[in-house]
């Protein structure tokens with residue numbers, strides 16, 4: 118008999134903890150009438166830019182759009198190659214393909230699930246324009262090694278920081294290791310909206326100017342004059358208001374995740390699984406507690422029978438999905454990525 122149910126995530130618990138503040142914040146927006154790019158939107162941009170130590174936070178309507186707009190703002194397009202990982206959420210690769218550029222997959226470091234910098238240089242060609250590391254599961258990729266490679270080959274770095282709000286290396290937060298970073302505030306993220314929302318972080322004046330324009334159809338300083346091809350990708354004021362309330366709790370929630378993760382690490386030390394490993398200099402915000410198991414299906418069943426939910430992040434590497442097959446080298450081409458998909 119199941120004594121207790123441990124859901125994979127329980128978003129309602131956050132609402133219950135903050136219900137009066139969230140209700141008031143949403144009510145203020147609806148009754149106030151500033152529904153897009155209002156005071157919460159502007160304050161959230163300033164708060165998150167400050168928190169990540171960057172000049173600009175540019176709110177958009179999803180993490181996917183943050184990456185898409187960043188790629189455009191960096192003028193990545195047909196003929197360019199962007200090096201990234203196939204062990205990620207599809208948006209990292211989808212946005213590259215949408216620009217007309219070619220994603221080039223590099224295998225992951227099995228210890229962290231993040232791109233393996235030791236394998237990046239072999240994938241660089243004269244067409245390579247950018248590196249897009251994905252900071253997976255709550256810790257940064259090997260940003261020192263990636264920055265050094267980018268410098269050596271004059272490449273730009275775009276950080277997929279969708280899962281990395283609050284992640285740091287040697288005290289430097291996500292958003293400081295390239296020309297720009299994309300954050301996601303999708304519902305299940307450590308800082309999650311009540312729907313879709315995202316943000317571009319950058320220190321680059323030109324990328325900021327273009328991104329701000331592209332999120333409103335490429336509009337320039339004057340209304341109804343267009344400087345760029347753009348999108349409709351504003352962050353709703355309601356989402357900004359919700360995120361501002363939750364942001365006040367983020368450090369406390371991340372500390373709670375850390376305390377729980379430490380209990381897992383201790384209690385699972387002798388279990389027949391391989392536990393997460395945090396690289397030197399990194400913190401972890403424990404976006405996921407990702408373990409590997411040889412007998413994964415048995416383990417998931419064992420947990421389920423005891424009321425504990427689990428999920429597979431990510432069951433199929435990106436280069437095995439139909440729209441992306443042509444960019445990969447087929448089965449066996451990314452052995453660690455493929456093994457992670459089987460075991461994590």
Ligand SMILES: Cc1ncc(COP(=O)(O)O)c(C=O)c1O
Nearest residue numbers: 179180181206208209279301303
């Ligand atoms: C690694 C990664 N990249 C990009 C995204 C896209 O973010 P969003 O869902 O906000 O569009 C996500 C979110 O799920 C993600 O996990």
